[in-house]
Amino acid sequence: MKYSHDYKKLNNMVYTTIRRYKKAKIGDKIMETYPSGKHLAFVVAESRFTLDELPLSLLQNDTDIEEWEDIFKLFQSFYPKPIDIYKDKFYVYVLCKERLIF
Numbered sequence: 357m358k359y360s361h362d363y364k365k366l367n368n369m370v371y372t373t374i375r376r377y378k379k380a381k382i383g384d385k386i387m388e389t390y391p392s393g394k395h396l397a398f399v400v401a402e403s404r405f406t407l408d409e410l411p412l413s414l415l416q417n418d419t420d421i422e423e424w425e426d427i428f429k430l431f432q433s434f435y436p437k438p439i440d441i442y443k444d445k446f447y448v449y450v451l452c453k454e455r456l457i458f
Contacts, residue, residue: 359390363420366390369455370400372418374410375447376435385454401450407431407441410448 357379365371366388380386384399407415412424421427432439 357386357388359388361420362390362392363418365417370450370452372414373449373451374418375449376439376444378447380449388451396454397451398454399449400452403448404445405448406443406445407439
């Protein structure tokens with residue numbers, strides 16, 4: 357998956373990404389790309405939720421933004437179609453970076 361920003365979460369071994377449309381399935385190995393680099397990760401979990409169902413702390417950690425209104429503006433900026441926070445389900449992926457074993 358591609359990120360337009362170096363989100364803090366990308367420094368973690370395990371992190372989430374929230375997407376409006378399906379991008380992967382559990383077990384997929386994917387290349388994560390962002391302005392300062394890239395890494396391989398495995399999809400370890402996938403769920404679907406409306407934005408209003410997600411805890412603010414998860415949204416804050418995922419976006420590096422504190423306020424709900426600004427988080428919503430960020431999500432809306434990614435998609436031309438308006439988002440209904442009560443009806444539109446988003447995919448929440450849990451990703452784990454690939455670790456090399458020697």
